[in-house]
Amino acid sequence: MKIISINAGSSSLKFSLFEMNNEEVIASGLFERIGIDGSKYTIKFNGEKVSQEVDLPSHVDAVNILLDKLTDLGIISSLDEIHGVGHRIVQGKDVFKESVIVTDDVMEKLDAIKGFAPLHNPANMLGIEAFRKVLPNTPMVAVFDTAFHQTMDEATYLYPVPYSWYKDYGVRKYGAHGTSHRYIAESVKQILGKEEYRLISCHIGNGGSITAIKDGKCVDTSMGFTPLAGIMMGTRSGDIDPSIIPYVMEQEGKNASEIIDDLNKQSGLLGMSEYSSDMRDILERCDEHDEKAIVARDKYVRRVVDYIAQYYVLLGGADVIAFTAGVGENSIPVRRQICEELACLGIKLDLDKNNVRGEVVKISTDDSAVIVYVIPTDEELMIARDTLHLINR
Numbered sequence: 001m002k003i004i005s006i007n008a009g010s011s012s013l014k015f016s017l018f019e020m021n022n023e024e025v026i027a028s029g030l031f032e033r034i035g036i037d038g039s040k041y042t043i044k045f046n047g048e049k050v051s052q053e054v055d056l057p058s059h060v061d062a063v064n065i066l067l068d069k070l071t072d073l074g075i076i077s078s079l080d081e082i083h084g085v086g087h088r089i090v091q092g093k094d095v096f097k098e099s100v101i102v103t104d105d106v107m108e109k110l111d112a113i114k115g116f117a118p119l120h121n122p123a124n125m126l127g128i129e130a131f132r133k134v135l136p137n138t139p140m141v142a143v144f145d146t147a148f149h150q151t152m153d154e155a156t157y158l159y160p161v162p163y164s165w166y167k168d169y170g171v172r173k174y175g176a177h178g179t180s181h182r183y184i185a186e187s188v189k190q191i192l193g194k195e196e197y198r199l200i201s202c203h204i205g206n207g208g209s210i211t212a213i214k215d216g217k218c219v220d221t222s223m224g225f226t227p228l229a230g231i232m233m234g235t236r237s238g239d240i241d242p243s244i245i246p247y248v249m250e251q252e253g254k255n256a257s258e259i260i261d262d263l264n265k266q267s268g269l270l271g272m273s274e275y276s277s278d279m280r281d282i283l284e285r286c287d288e289h290d291e292k293a294i295v296a297r298d299k300y301v302r303r304v305v306d307y308i309a310q311y312y313v314l315l316g317g318a319d320v321i322a323f324t325a326g327v328g329e330n331s332i333p334v335r336r337q338i339c340e341e342l343a344c345l346g347i348k349l350d351l352d353k354n355n356v357r358g359e360v361v362k363i364s365t366d367d368s369a370v371i372v373y374v375i376p377t378d379e380e381l382m383i384a385r386d387t388l389h390l391i392n393r
């Protein structure tokens with residue numbers, strides 16, 4: 001039983017083909033620069049990598065080539081082997097509380113909410129439309145980054161602003177990275193072997209969010225109306241005092257969207273260090289005693305610690321803290337610093353076990369008050385699982 005997971009951007013299409021019997025990736029790849037000069041595709045399978053520059057005027061062309069190549073390269077023997085296609089959708093608002101089989105009605109609803117993620121949702125929809133055209137009889141499933149966070153209660157998802165902003169314009173917390181946090185929650189459930197647990201899931205990469213999870217359900221999450229909120233990120237500020245915006249607009253003669261662009265693309269590690277958004281670069285500079293890099297790293301860690309502490313109280317304690325995504329899975333010193341700053345909660349890291357990258361490992365000591373894990377996330381697998389589940393249903 002084979003399922004394709006798709007993550008479509010405005011000029012790209014990433015795919016993973018899973019054999020669901022053992023949840024193994026049998027091929028993966030990327031079509032890039034769709035609709036732009038210099039487009040190409042890369043397909044990895046069986047330890048091999050095929051890459052070619054090719055004309056890709058539209059997503060439909062990318063899908064046609066992908067499906068041709070899957071058969072030409074002998075990865076599948078016929079398109080009938082593909083039982084379903086799962087698509088990542090960034091924003092589902094409160095319209096989509098879980099993954100759904102794509103129908104015309106779903107496409108209409110997606111169209112109605114696309115303005116809430118103008119950079120992502122229309123691109124995600126292009127991917128669905130392309131596959132529906134090329135594989136009209138294959139079931140498609142839409143999986144939403146926001147759906148996992150739909151279990152937050154009103155006091156959590158409402159902002160303390162005029163209620164009409166919510167009622168009339170949909171201003172509320174939606175969160176993001178929900179598919180990743182859900183994957184972490186399922187992994188922790190399996191590891192612990194029980195349904196009841198309090199988990200703080202730390203997805204910290206170039207983008208980042210922290211989620212408080214009780215018994216598999218999201219209670220609160222650090223991202224908000226958009227993915228600009230919450231912790232400090234590679235280039236994003238995370239939470240700031242909103243009064244800064246009109247003040248800097250006046251100082252720099254910029255409009256609101258230019259300032260939001262600065263907060264999305266010129267802030268975070270990049271903005272504070274004036275050097276790089278990449279944690280590896282920042283840590284290298286820290287080793288060279290670069291003052292700005294040290295302050296940027298410390299602020300990054302403090303923001304994560306703030307949210308973990310807040311969610312520890314919200315959940316009435318925590319059974320597990322899990323680190324995932326680029327920094328969470330790989331950065332030994334950042335995990336160490338975060339856990340050291342949480343020592344007052346009785347969290348103790350095993351420094352030898354923390355010396356790990358990209359593997360599922362318990363990194364806390366046996367007498368730590370909270371179990372700390374590194375768990376590599378797998379959003380593509382989560383999308384494929386949802387797709388299989390809905391098709392079987």
Ligand code: AMP
Nearest residue numbers: 205206207278279280325326327330331
């Ligand atoms: P992601 O967005 O999940 O791909 O994460 C990207 C972030 O992970 C970047 O800031 C990278 O510097 C960081 N990252 C990846 N590998 C490492 C590593 N070995 N040590 C520190 N940070 C890393």
